[in-house]
Amino acid sequence: MNFIEATKSYEQWLAARIPIVSQDLETKHVHMGADRFAFLRATYYRWAQLFPELEPTLAGAPGLLAVGDLHVENFGTWRDERSRPVWGVNDFDERERLPYTNDLVRLGTSALLAVREERLALKEEHVCAVLLEGYRAGLEAGGQPFALESRHGWLAELVAEAAKAPERWWRRLEQLPPAAEQPAEALALIQELSPGRGWEYTVRARAAGLGSRGHRRLVAVGPFDSALEAREVKQLAPPAGVWLGASFSELSELSELPAGPGRAADPLHVLRAGWVGRRLAPDTIKLDLADYPRRADRRLLHAMGFETANIHLCNGEAISDVRLHVDQLTPENLTDAARRMAARLEHDLHEWRQAWERA
Numbered sequence: 001m002n003f004i005e006a007t008k009s010y011e012q013w014l015a016a017r018i019p020i021v022s023q024d025l026e027t028k029h030v031h032m033g034a035d036r037f038a039f040l041r042a043t044y045y046r047w048a049q050l051f052p053e054l055e056p057t058l059a060g061a062p063g064l065l066a067v068g069d070l071h072v073e074n075f076g077t078w079r080d081e082r083s084r085p086v087w088g089v090n091d092f093d094e095r096e097r098l099p100y101t102n103d104l105v106r107l108g109t110s111a112l113l114a115v116r117e118e119r120l121a122l123k124e125e126h127v128c129a130v131l132l133e134g135y136r137a138g139l140e141a142g143g144q145p146f147a148l149e150s151r152h153g154w155l156a157e158l159v160a161e162a163a164k165a166p167e168r169w170w171r172r173l174e175q176l177p178p179a180a181e182q183p184a185e186a187l188a189l190i191q192e193l194s195p196g197r198g199w200e201y202t203v204r205a206r207a208a209g210l211g212s213r214g215h216r217r218l219v220a221v222g223p224f225d226s227a228l229e230a231r232e233v234k235q236l237a238p239p240a241g242v243w244l245g246a247s248f249s250e251l252s253e254l255s256e257l258p259a260g261p262g263r264a265a266d267p268l269h270v271l272r273a274g275w276v277g278r279r280l281a282p283d284t285i286k287l288d289l290a291d292y293p294r295r296a297d298r299r300l301l302h303a304m305g306f307e308t309a310n311i312h313l314c315n316g317e318a319i320s321d322v323r324l325h326v327d328q329l330t331p332e333n334l335t336d337a338a339r340r341m342a343a344r345l346e347h348d349l350h351e352w353r354q355a356w357e358r359a
Contacts (some may be wrong), residue, residue, distance in 0.1 A: 003046060003348035004355050010045040013243045018215065018235050018274075024207045025174040025214035032210065033356055036342070037113045039349045044069040044094055045240040049103055049185055049314050055337050061099040062321035064312055065258070068094030068239055069211055070103045071110035072120070072304060077159055078279070080147070080312055086264045087146040088307045090286055092257060093212055093276070096239040096246065100322045101329075101337075103308050106201035107131055108338040109345070110171060111301055116342075119289045121297045128334035132326075134302035138309025143262025146307065154296060155303060162291035164282040173221050173280070176204035182218065186233045189277040190220045193231045193268055199224045206232065209286075219280065230280040236271070262310025305349040 001009065012019065032042035039070070040047070048068070051174065067074070067089055076090040080245040108128040114120040115127060122130070138144070148156035182203050201222030207213060220263040239246075259265060268279040278284075292300060313319055 001349045003043075006049060007043075007352075008285055010240070011151075011244050012193075014214075014237055017238045020214050021207070021216060024178070027207065028210060028213035029356070031213075033353050035117055036290050036346060036349060037110065037117050037119065038210060039352070040110055040215070040345055041071060041073065043345075044211050045243060046345075047106060047341070048094075048240040049244060051105070051341070054340055054344060055101075055105065058101040058105060058333070058337055059099050059224055061101040061209075061325050062318065063099050064315040064318040064322065065095060066098040067092060067308070068096055068098060068101060068102065068104045070107045070308065072107065072114055073110075073286070073288050073298075075304060075307070076146075076284075078269065078284050080145075080264040083266050084150075084264065085148040085156070085159070085283065086266070087148055087152070087159055087303075088263075088271075089311055090266075090278075091209075093162060093236060095258075095304070096241050098241070100312055100325075104128075104131065104135060104305075104329075104334060105337045105341060106126075107304060107308060108334050110342045111304075111337045112291055112342055113345075120301070121245065122301065124339075126298070127301065129304040129331035130298055130301045130307075130340055132329065132334055134305025134307075135309045136305075136326060137302075138262065138306035139313070139319070139326065141262075141306075143260055143307075143310050143313040144306075145262055145264035145310065146303065147264055151241070155298065158292050158296060158300070159287070159294050162287055164285065166282045169282045170221075170230075173204070173219060173230055176206055176219060176221075178263050179203045179205040179218050181216070182215070183235075185273045185275055186218050186235070189233045189270065189272050189275050190218070190231050192272065193270060193277050193279065195224045195229045199229065201231075214357075229351065231268075231277060232280050233275050233277040236276055258311050258314035260314030260316075262307075262312070262313050269286050298346045304312055 032039050063108050074091045111127045146152050201220040204219045206217045206219045220231045270277050
């Protein structure tokens with residue numbers, strides 16, 4: 001099926017699984033035509049459909065519970081159980097069992113497109129080499145979280161510069177419209193993530209992201225102990241692989257977030273009853289490439305490869321087959337695959353823009 005048919009099929013399937021915020025979905029349709037990078041972020045379902053077809057060799061690599069929708073803007077910051085600032089992958093909406101190469105090729109493709117959109121200052125031929133070097137280093141290290149107060153001062157400096165201006169950040173949250181619909185499951189999760197007894201908050205509606213734009217998303221904002229606190233909850237759907245016929249029992253495999261030696265868990269990132277909740281704050285955010293200073297693009301990409309290994313190492317014994325396979329993987333393998341996937345994406349983007357103009 002072509003891209004327009006795939007999008008219609010996926011969105012009909014999605015609407016049969018969860019309520020859709022139609023206005024947010026229409027906004028997504030506008031934004032996804034902005035450029036190649038935005039289009040990649042908005043259309044993971046198409047990636048899930050095409051990757052096995054276009055890259056059958058890499059799609060036959062050892063499998064594990066992967067991120068799925070991994071890209072260079074699926075990284076952010078949080079506070080771990082010891083209140084340390086941590087950086088890493090912070091969105092697992094499309095987590096499912098996939099060849100480990102899915103994450104590497106998608107991350108590489110996103111970086112390639114970011115280079116073409118002048119959002120990363122690297123040469124195309126270096127992108128996948130840096131990612132693969134970082135991934136192998138992460139596997140060799142056996143898992144090492146990016147706790148920013150200890151070994152990763154360079155990254156801590158980047159994140160500190162990226163932190164949002166607090167007053168303006170809180171003002172934007174408080175200006176969000178009140179949520180007309182407040183599902184009981186969402187309110188229960190907000191209460192579970194409350195900073196303490198007696199927290200009084202207003203529940204507001206929020207639209208954010210691209211891949212999950214259209215899902216119901218609520219933010220609770222209010223003062224507690226002389227400071228503002230915020231908690232966001234978002235409704236999840238089964239991963240796109242289920243649309244394609246993969247076996248997946250509702251959200252059972254997502255009952256736990258990745259846990260392992262390279263993962264400093266966020267105690268306020270919780271999955272319950274088809275909703276995911278987390279703390280929001282100016283220093284607990286998802287980071288866009290524009291948020292990072294440009295002086296460390298190569299080092300940042302290496303860290304993203306390393307962090308991908310951190311996630312994959314949460315798979316226990318499954319990682320042993322990955323170690324054997326990745327020894328045979330070359331930067332050229334990944335670069336060729338990323339370029340082929342990028343070329344197909346550009347074809348689909350052209351098709352989408354033409355359809356949008358006709359409409």
